[in-house]
Amino acid sequence: DAGITQSPRHKVTETGTPVTLRCHQTENHRYMYWYRQDPGHGLRLIHYSYGVKDTDKGEVSDGYSVSRSKTEDFLLTLESATSSQTSVYFCAIRPGLGDTQYFGPGTRLTVL
Amino acid sequence: AQKITQTQPGMFVQEKEAVTLDCTYDTSDPSYGLFWYKQPSSGEMIFLIYQGSYDQQNATEGRYSLNFQKARKSANLVISASQLGDSAMYFCAMRLYTSGTYKYIFGTGTRLKVLA
Helix, strand or coil, X not given: CCCEEEECCEEXXXXXXXXXXXXXXXXXXXXXXXXXXXXXXXXXXXXXXXXXXXXXXXXXXXXXXEEEEECCEEEEEECCCCHHHCEEEEEEEECCCCCCCEECCCEEEEEC | CCEEECXXXXXXXXXXXXXXXXXXXXXXXXXXXXXXXXXXXXXXXXEEXXXXXXXXXXXXXXXXXXXXXXXXXXXXXXXXXXXXHHCEEEEEEEEEEECCEEEEEECCCEEEEEEC
């Protein structure tokens, strides 16, 4: 158990509304990642963080912003949700020892 | 371009038989890591196996082995003695180290169905 939780686990929202997804870890790992999973695309990196207040963009960052004010929390915000952002969102961490990423349970977001 | 390619969108295998899921990768970095994850219908991402680019031996974890052919840039997953519970989506992934940070890229996945 990598100690990663995501909230909410499911959310339905309307186009144009802001949405924030939370990823919480209990082990103080430095690296945290947000991905989206869509059929036919696998997992695509949205943003990642390599420390408090240190973040960078991934391949599909348009329309998303992130913040990391504490080591344990990494927030993903959709400023104005669109239907194309309907997806399953996964958070992941990279422990300090070893190369492997471990994933949270995912958040299913539906934008109507 | 750095990329992971999984060319088999779906596969079937008979229970108790072995199956190979293909993965090819593209990178010019000398140091990288290769991974396989399993995603059952319940949705969680489960880490299966890891191979480092400098590892001489192929990685094994129980019924899972990673057939690492560096010259061919392939990292195929072999599942021996398939079980019904192996039915899932399988993703190949690669760890890169660029601009001082670690990033990961994923293939599009292979859906495996084990037949009784």
